[in-house]
Amino acid sequence: MPTDTRLAGPALHLADSLWQDAAIKFGNTAGAVLGFLGLLLAVFFAAGRATGRFSRPLAVALMLGPAAVLLLVGLVVPLLRTVYLSFYDSDAAKFVGGRNYGWAATSSQIHDVLLNTLLWLVVAPVAATGLGLLLALLVDRMRGQAIYKSLIFMPMAVSLVAASLIFKLLYESRGAGQNQVGLLSQIAVTLGWDDPPNWILSQPLNNFLLMSAMVWVQTGFAMVVLSAAIKAIPDEITEAARLDGASGARLFLHITIPMIRTTLVVVLTTIMIITLKAFDIVRTMTGGNFGTQVLANEMYSQSFEQYNTGRGSALAVILFLAVAPLVVYNIALLRKERATR
Amino acid sequence: MSAEPTLDKAAAPGPGPGGAARPDLPPAKAVRRAFSSPLASALVIAVTVLWTIPTVGLLVTSLRPKGDVASTGWWEAFVHPDFELENYRSVLFDNTFGTSGGLMPYLVNSAAIAIPATVFPLVLAAMAAYVLAWVRFKGSDTLFFVVFALQVVPLQMSLIPLLRLFSSGAHLGSVTVIPALNLQDSYLPVWLTHTMFALPLAIFLLHNFIAQLPRDLMEAAVVDGASHFKIFRSIVLPLSAPALASFAIFQFLWVWNDLLVALTFAGGKPTVAPITSRLAQLSGSNGSRWELLSAGAFLSMIVPLAVFFALQRYFVRGLLAGSVKG
Numbered sequence: 001m002p003t004d005t006r007l008a009g010p011a012l013h014l015a016d017s018l019w020q021d022a023a024i025k026f027g028n029t030a031g032a033v034l035g036f037l038g039l040l041l042a043v044f045f046a047a048g049r050a051t052g053r054f055s056r057p058l059a060v061a062l063m064l065g066p067a068a069v070l071l072l073v074g075l076v077v078p079l080l081r082t083v084y085l086s087f088y089d090s091d092a093a094k095f096v097g098g099r100n101y102g103w104a105a106t107s108s109q110i111h112d113v114l115l116n117t118l119l120w121l122v123v124a125p126v127a128a129t130g131l132g133l134l135l136a137l138l139v140d141r142m143r144g145q146a147i148y149k150s151l152i153f154m155p156m157a158v159s160l161v162a163a164s165l166i167f168k169l170l171y172e173s174r175g176a177g178q179n180q181v182g183l184l185s186q187i188a189v190t191l192g193w194d195d196p197p198n199w200i201l202s203q204p205l206n207n208f209l210l211m212s213a214m215v216w217v218q219t220g221f222a223m224v225v226l227s228a229a230i231k232a233i234p235d236e237i238t239e240a241a242r243l244d245g246a247s248g249a250r251l252f253l254h255i256t257i258p259m260i261r262t263t264l265v266v267v268l269t270t271i272m273i274i275t276l277k278a279f280d281i282v283r284t285m286t287g288g289n290f291g292t293q294v295l296a297n298e299m300y301s302q303s304f305e306q307y308n309t310g311r312g313s314a315l316a317v318i319l320f321l322a323v324a325p326l327v328v329y330n331i332a333l334l335r336k337e338r339a340t341r
Numbered sequence: 342m343s344a345e346p347t348l349d350k351a352a353a354p355g356p357g358p359g360g361a362a363r364p365d366l367p368p369a370k371a372v373r374r375a376f377s378s379p380l381a382s383a384l385v386i387a388v389t390v391l392w393t394i395p396t397v398g399l400l401v402t403s404l405r406p407k408g409d410v411a412s413t414g415w416w417e418a419f420v421h422p423d424f425e426l427e428n429y430r431s432v433l434f435d436n437t438f439g440t441s442g443g444l445m446p447y448l449v450n451s452a453a454i455a456i457p458a459t460v461f462p463l464v465l466a467a468m469a470a471y472v473l474a475w476v477r478f479k480g481s482d483t484l485f486f487v488v489f490a491l492q493v494v495p496l497q498m499s500l501i502p503l504l505r506l507f508s509s510g511a512h513l514g515s516v517t518v519i520p521a522l523n524l525q526d527s528y529l530p531v532w533l534t535h536t537m538f539a540l541p542l543a544i545f546l547l548h549n550f551i552a553q554l555p556r557d558l559m560e561a562a563v564v565d566g567a568s569h570f571k572i573f574r575s576i577v578l579p580l581s582a583p584a585l586a587s588f589a590i591f592q593f594l595w596v597w598n599d600l601l602v603a604l605t606f607a608g609g610k611p612t613v614a615p616i617t618s619r620l621a622q623l624s625g626s627n628g629s630r631w632e633l634l635s636a637g638a639f640l641s642m643i644v645p646l647a648v649f650f651a652l653q654r655y656f657v658r659g660l661l662a663g664s665v666k667g
Contacts, residue, residue: 018434022449029453029528033460040464044570059569060472067469067540068484073519074537075491078502085501135388138381148389150653155392157649157656158642159598161617165624165638166395169402169631181414181631183398216392221660228661277495280600284621299497304605309501316497327493 079320086313090306100314110298116207117276117295117322124214125271129264131215132222136230137252139223149227153220160217160280167213168285173198203291210292213281218271229263230256262337269330276323295319403428403635410632428636444616444637450607451615451641454528455596458535459589465536466543467551467585471577473544474552475559476569485548491541500605503534507606528613530606535596543588546662550584551577587659590652594645616641 047058089096104110135152139145155163172182176195180186188196200206233256241255257264279296286292288301299319303312401415404424409417418424433445473485507530510521524530554577562572578585603618611619620637627634649656 018443018445021446025446025449025453029457032528032532033457036457036461037464044574048568048570050568055568056476056478060476060478063468063476063569063573064472064484067465067488067544070465070533070537071488071491071540073506074503074534075494075499075541078499078506079494081502082498131388135385138385142382142385148385150650151389152392153653154396154646154649157594157645159600159617159645161598161600161621161624162638162642165620165634166399168624168628169399169635170395172631179413181410183394183414183416186414186416216395219392224657224660228657277497280617280621283600284624287625296497300601300604303501313501316495316501320493320495320498323495324493331489331492 082313082316085309086317087310088313089310090308092309096310100310101318103311104314104318112291113293113295113298116291116293119207120211120214120275120294121272123208124211124218124275125268127211128215128218128271129222129226129268131219132267133226133264135219135223136227137256140227140231149220149224153224155217156220158217160213160278161284163213163217164281164284167209167216168200171199171209173200200286201290206286206290206292210281210285213285214275214278218274222267222271225267226260226263229260233259262333266330266333266337269326269333273323273326273330276319276326295322399635400639402631403639405632407632410635428632429640432633432636433640444619444640446611447614447616447619448640450528450611450613451597451617452644454531454535454603454607454613454615455593457528457532458539458596459593461532461536462539462543462592463585463589466540466547466588467578467581468573469540469544470547470551471573472569474548475572475577485544488541488544492545494541496538496601499534499537500601503530503537504605526610526612528607531602531613534602534606535592535599538602539592539595543592546588547581547584549662550581554580583655583658584662586652587655587662590648590655591659594648597645 043062047062050058085092086100087095087097089099139148139152142148158166169181170183171185172180173185173196174180174182180189180196182199184199185196197205199209237259238251238255241251246254277296279294279300282288282292282294282297283300288294288297295315296319299312299315302308302315306312398415401418402410404426405415405418406423406425406427409423431443433443433448435443469488473481473488506519507522507524510517511519522529558576559572562576567575597615598617599615600617600621603615604621607613607615607618609618609622616637620634620641623630623634623637
């Protein structure tokens, strides 16, 4: 069968070169890592011999220098440059003042994007933290808790792209009369809903379906951190409250919640920060279509698909202004909590 | 989040039975007892099942023959079991998605990106953290604060300028500060970007740890005439191993799972792009080829899942120390 050999031929050849390709890439990578470490060792060896008053500044320059230069080139300068670019047109050629921000504030398309982003910012973190708290309270008493914790925590290790594909399969929809291949549609059919909608296209429901993927990923994180915080409540405090007659729900509301309040807010703000910056889920599941666009993905689209540097930069600045206070608050809480421990 | 356990000298009093000699439950469990009932257990089990089913669905789909995947739901596989590994072979090596080769080159790229992008920031941050903590100089506190404050900058703020820098260099007026580098088909932009973005958090976390190393040990080494390089190599690095391990795991998973840096600096080319970026593209262009998409997605999950289950202890420790990048 000549067709078969012709098909097998290139495929076999391709597989061969695939292994070769892999070997070359791993070779380059190992070379880069070993070269980097070798260079450092050589520099350390040479500079370590220096004595006298130069040894200290030399150590500072060589050990702090690389990180400082990378931070300057990779974060500080780009930060200023993006702010600068946000006042220029799409090719960064002409100064346009606040026109890009004006566009962001007035265009109805961006209104919807900001509204969606706000919805994400509230719903996903609150849902993940709330569920995580409930699980943290319940799971520690159970036999075999490690298994439950591991399984709920597992999505945290998976990329948001993989999580999106997992949920996309869950929401897959076929026309009425066909076999459903998505579990959600099948459940709907089993429950007597003959023609369930195409979930991903159903506005505004689809926004919440996308958020579910984020909640799926973040709940385990909330559970693990909150569970550690609950375990760290000193026994004496709980005991004293119990001797005073508190129990059950009252103990929870008046002792547990106040004692872990800081951790609770840290978890909530951490998930908010992640949610604001993440564009992976929207990009993978809908590409921002069907009314699901969010700020982080719009910024990517404007910058690298529409090639509008000005608008992309303006959206990046808006994102920065939204994220920065959250991060500052989050870090302040984290420090406060550490200080009290 | 609580302090990192390894740093926490007065470890949190666990609810274990070793505390006060009392016949009843340790008090910390009293709260949870209120929530314990068959109903509570059932709820946890229900959530666990709910949380696991989507992944099981993906795995089962990836193991079913193409025809079955297209015509029936994955749960049918439990009624009519028919499993094979053909999807994995096909998605790795064949021209199944129309363009050159399968996902194999992308999987290789993921590893080739993630390993250096973990080693570089780890070493650079450890050195910087040591200097900022122990080799004090004029302005070192200010510098530490600046690094610390850089954590507020989202990745998105740097993408456009960095992309321009890598493609056309940096110029001040007519003076070329950094020449345009021909970095097409090179991992370097991706490695560098990940390294730059890991530094603020890495320096901050490692500084917290390294600053708490015993002062006597450092001073004894200085008295013995050891250089800062020697102290860093033979005292700081070995003693910070737990903190380094925690951060390394986080950074590795972060880079492996990243889409934003990958898409911006590596695009979708098999020469440099990692698997996340290819999967995101395929989700849009080949969204109904579930037998292949599921196998591809699962392939991308194998490495992080292995790291996660093997090193869960370090993972949790890092999490509690606050190593969560947005």
